[in-house]
Amino acid sequence: MGTEQAQGPVWARETAGRRPKLTREAIVRTAIEVADAEGLDAVSIRRIATELGARAMSLYTHIERKEDLLDLMADETNAEILVEGELPDDWREAISAVVRRTRETIRRHPWLVDLVASRPQVGPNGLRHGEQSLAALSGLPIPPEQKWRIIAAVDDYALGFVIRETLRGEGRSGYTWTPQEREALMRPYLRELLESGEFPNLAPLVNEIASGPADPAAADEDFEQGLRWMLDGIAGDLGL
Amino acid sequence: MGTEQAQGPVWARETAGRRPKLTREAIVRTAIEVADAEGLDAVSIRRIATELGARAMSLYTHIERKEDLLDLMADETNAEILVEGELPDDWREAISAVVRRTRETIRRHPWLVDLVASRPQVGPNGLRHGEQSLAALSGLPIPPEQKWRIIAAVDDYALGFVIRETLRGEGRSGYTWTPQEREALMRPYLRELLESGEFPNLAPLVNEIASGPADPAAADEDFEQGLRWMLDGIAGDLGL
């Protein structure tokens, strides 16, 4: 009953062998592709299995829980954050290069914000990123703890920025509408509230709120501006 | 069959009536209590219904989707972010008061980070918060768009900081272990990697990475420090 006969002549069948067609790498890669294309919510065990021509439970041979898969996905893409080649000598340029890279990577993989915002990134590549951030400041004559505080502050800014940036874009899980639809639905509501007179300062800024900076270049400049502010403050504090 | 008789004598039963025992306010309040106590994952439609002595589907009379409930929860707690009374005259003090309040609120409701990080906060109280942030800068002789950029940068920093801070704490959904257990599980792994020699800069900082600043006062000071850096940079740029 439950037993199935192999179909077709021998030589047409797979070369026998338990040579795994499922591997951790293939699973993670597929999951990343699905997340890139359809958001993190589309990454279900069943879905990834189907994508690989396998059944759901087969994945559990290679990962222990879904959490593991998410951690592996995050660490895999964390590798893209690493700046290749030499870092600039100037510490400001160096740390800027690193956080720019962070932003670019998250723009390529918007679902990544959900992961970095919900679990510490301490996989191998996450640590390499930390190491590289510290290396960017290696020329500064200050104790490691102080360096770490500087990196944390800059990273915090970058993370916050990218989160809000991603919030405006698509490809994010948890949302039923595209940004355009959302904006269309939102605008009348915003108009009404803002014209109530309760928001004198906010009213002139409806557009900024509803849709964010118009063109990508403006968003880039906003990011650089905030980064400059933070670095200026740090530089001033260090007496540089 | 499917119909059930009310138990007990009439006068012991609820006073009949369609006076709604379920209200939007009660639902949201209960959901917030559950989230505070057990994290956002514990907030399921069935759970909140049970908590209110109702059945799951009854909630849908008052909200349309679960997303709505989450938005309502977020906006409700966004009210706590609003600074009561007059804002300080000095713009730095004023905007600092606002973001401190943000941090405090999120510390009281850690699940809130998941919501602000995943949906724009444009409910009434979210907008009031935006209005208040702008009001904090009302004394500055710069155009509204510029003010908004400043607020965005400061907010971005604060958001990033609070996210990472919350990441270390408990009461967060998505994690199976307490911070202590997690740290215990993590430390051997970190030790091994860091002692591999690949992380010369990172190695001296294992503790910072594994557990973050030791005592709460240090975390406060870290937050203030980063905030000061950002505000110094802005002030310098404005020529103040």
Added chain:
DNA sequence: TCACCGTTCCGTACGTTGTATCGGTTTTCC
């Protein structure tokens, strides 16, 4: 060559989630 064993894969099943549908009851309004 053959029995054994560990690994890999899968079929089935359980509990939980959000929510569509529909049916019944109570309240309100004309």
Added chain:
DNA sequence: GGAAAACCGATACAACGTACGGAACGGTGA
């Protein structure tokens, strides 16, 4: 008093993560 609206609930469905047990296969020692 009758119609309409509001409210609540029972049932059901699809999708989720995953526990459990068994089948297929490759490699190994006898």
